[in-house]
Amino acid sequence: MSNYKETAQQVIDNIGGKGNVNNAWHCVTRLRFNLNDKNKANLDAIKKIPGVMGAQFSGDQFQVIIGNTVGDVFEEVEGIVGGGSGNGPQNSDEGIVSKIFDVISGIFTPVVPALAGTGLLKGFLALAVILGVSAESPTYLLLYGLSDAVLYFFPFLLAVSAAEKFKTSKYLAMAIAGGMMYPTYHAAAQAAFAAKLGGEAAPTVWKIFGAVPVPLVTYSSSVIPIIFAVLLLKYVNNWVKKWMPKSLNLMFTPMVALLIVFPIAMVIIGPAGTYAGNFVGDGIAWLFKVAGPLAGVVLGATFPLLVITGMHYSLLPIALTNLAKNGYENMIGPVNAVTNVAQSGAAFAVALRSKNANMKQIALSSGISASIGITEPAMYGVNLKLRRPFYAALAGGGIAGGFAIFMNTRSFGGGGMPGFLSIPAYINADDRMNVIWFIVALLISWVLSFIFTLILGFEDEVDQPVTAPAEASEPVEAGEKHRIFSPMNGQLVELKTVPDETFASELVGKGVAIQASDENVYSPVSGTVMMFPESKHAIGFLGDNGVEVLVHIGIDTVELGGEGFDLDLTQGQRVEKGQLLGKVDYNLIKEKGLSTVTMVIVTNTPNYFDVSPAQQDGVIFKEEEIIHII
Template structure:
């Protein structure tokens, strides 16, 4: 425990309602992020005015206490006082839309294994490369050990995810691991080698040979190695089962009875219900894509290429792979696999662009190994660790994959063997009879185009949340507050009809629907620029915060009409000093929008910027809190 921050930590715990009111605690670069059972119990006014705290924000279901660059020390001290990172009795989460809820689940479950995912992915990629170029034989001990190490996470993924999913869904961690281990037990796989007892759903797409039963109920077995969705669903359902049993099992036997009954329920349920449903959905998707390909190869390339990575995430790609392998076995060639080859190259194109554009050190650190493993076809580190949690990069990769799929589909590109992954898939497109032909070149073209599209979309449309560089060693908080220079209704920049401001190309801030026609200095500083038309001015505070105030949209066309200035460029002014007046009604009658952006144009110079989230603001109210260091 850091004694220096103990008094601060104790007061924070007390003023957020005590330990019993804390559901969870996390932190980012400047803020403690609490999830409280009842935010009404927190003394927000006290905390806002407390020395050592910059301000308090309540947003997105989180109670955020802004500390500054020594937030880690305060966080560690609070944990040392007995506050847990996660409560055993969390309050109900605020309702999210399905996509955001899915992203939250994926991020929470996969984040703990990101480093290992990148490491094993790189090892597997290099092992494949060494094998393909002849440096190693598949019979050599070196290759066998490297390949086993590279496969260690991917093959046993259900066990690792059983642990992290249990953390997310509040299930006993070791019960989650046991569920995953059950799915991978070698005797389960060996059952499929036995003669079928009978077949169910004969004549339908769900036709399945039954090699075993559980208490007389048919069990349809599938390969769970490297799978994702079955263990996630099983863990979620298992958490509900465990919760139900925990209410009725006596405490004296709960230690062994609770996991016993939970496992006896969820593992058979997974084999009997969850696995078969995933298999049938995969088969339906596979049959559907065959029908689409027969109708239009280009359309099938766009659909299968664009949605391939999504299918992999849900484990639905297994409906395509068997069809492609069957085509190779029967006809010696296949068209489906060529539609999905570009996906990994679109993914690594996005990752490379993100690595070049982002200033976030963690993202850069993860992006490099994810890019390397992606070159060799191992894209899970890129998907789960980087692009999917950030949403738009993942969408860009799907677009690039769709374009690449359209190329291979439209040219009816063929592959002739089931070969390597990533860049080492190219030899699979060499025709054994005719050598290198259009299939090889079209596959290579699709890879390049998918990479370029993914790279270009991410590079040119890149948008990063303002994040500071790593904080310096702890020292007293240095922050300042800026009052609003304009009075009116506060509107997020993203909602205004001006792309340059809405995309935050010009700075970070808000727009204000002006009501009283005045602009005052938000702090002591200097007017660094003042347009002759009076519609916009640049302002720099004494602390070096650069502010752009733009009255209305397109009001430059008024050429100064209806604007009256009370200061000039280069003048030093005091906080609250009148700088500009304008005739609100006349400007509106002239057909101009008086939504006025107020943005900080040098946000990267500061540790954090907190924006007042009130709907309306007056000239005397604080608009920005800037953490200087």
């Protein structure tokens, strides 16, 4: 838990602090933020945070890619920013399309786990019926009610997430959803629909306030009506608050707001939203019907590109509308599943072919995650990084997407995470081949991506050579080139007291900390410079005896981008013990509000029997031995 808290705190610190967070939420693998000032986000620093796989802006959103532990990290983020809600207006110059994608993502992302869990349950219940379980048994009926409840009462879930996104009352939003779903009205709407299908006379027209006719529309499983109703609620509620006397605000503001919003929702917004949703869904269905498998190929080959930008959530309303209208979804869901599995196949090919032990491990674990629908670890950590495996996954997913559409594979539930775990959602007692063709599509995607990756190949990462450790309990050879000396004059500080948990807990390695007394920095060993970033705040040395030493000047000084660091070094440069490397303006670092303590760390500590400070405290001078190695 401490690691999650540390990751969360560093992320918040590097996006400008909690005061810069207007809104925060998360999806399956990413932290998502709306920031008041996007210029305060330090992308380079965030990408280097332990536990972070990547970071990017997508329209109004700032996304931090975490992977499978995003839920744990977000719990800590919520604790820091206070529930993930706003701290002021957003300053955004993004276009309307980006704003729409941002709103859709913010509303639908929080409800995905509920859809996934109940959709998977519905698939297993269908399998149970095929295996002989009675559909009339109390156990089945209770569990089926649970599996169907989320989609049936979907307006309630969307009311909550939309209210959080639009920053209005969640309880008033649910009250509107309750009015739209109330049994009396719902029964009348169903009766009107049944009469229309049977060619019977339309039922008596409902009128609100005795004058305005109310269209009888079924809002069960609907998407668009409640979202726009909540958006209207935000503005009406704020308007009423402005003129309502404070003494009457608690009771009368909600009542007046509901009396304004609900009739508009039932007369205008609800019917219009329902018809618009059906129109869009029918349009997409027509496109797939006309283009057929070609539409599946195009969507399958481009779906991962939507995932990279986070825009894939914009397709969720279309899928849910079709599922609610038809009882199944045969376009977005199947293609999404095969493209996820494609990332898995490519990653497994990398795990087989790579000679880099670390890459093998990452590719194998992320390949397993991608097979069950969590693709970002494989996509960012392996396939995109090596490039050609990503191209192979696009090709494999495109071909499998075309096959899935050609065979008209249909999802009958939320489906869990799109991938192998979503198979139960494709089980149907009336069409037992449906799930078979879906499994075949998944296998086509995985196998083709695997083969294409092997054919295309990739530039493997080469393992860094590691010098064999010294014999246990034997000191390293005598001689100055085999010892670690102080890189500066100053005062020794206990490493565990430095205000950076990564160093204090010795996650990077064992060593010492120094508070410098002057601006000069010297080489602590004789060897080569193996790491020197553009920010110049840290130097990595490889000693002649294989000892790897990191000199990290200050904490969070990467934010300065090299300002205040007058160090002239290049990677691969030869240095000698005690060589003057340059100067550091510690006063500037203090003025920026950052710590000036310097950490001297043996980063390959596990190679040795023991690494310990030569002395615990006191004044230290350059070229004085500071670390003992056994």
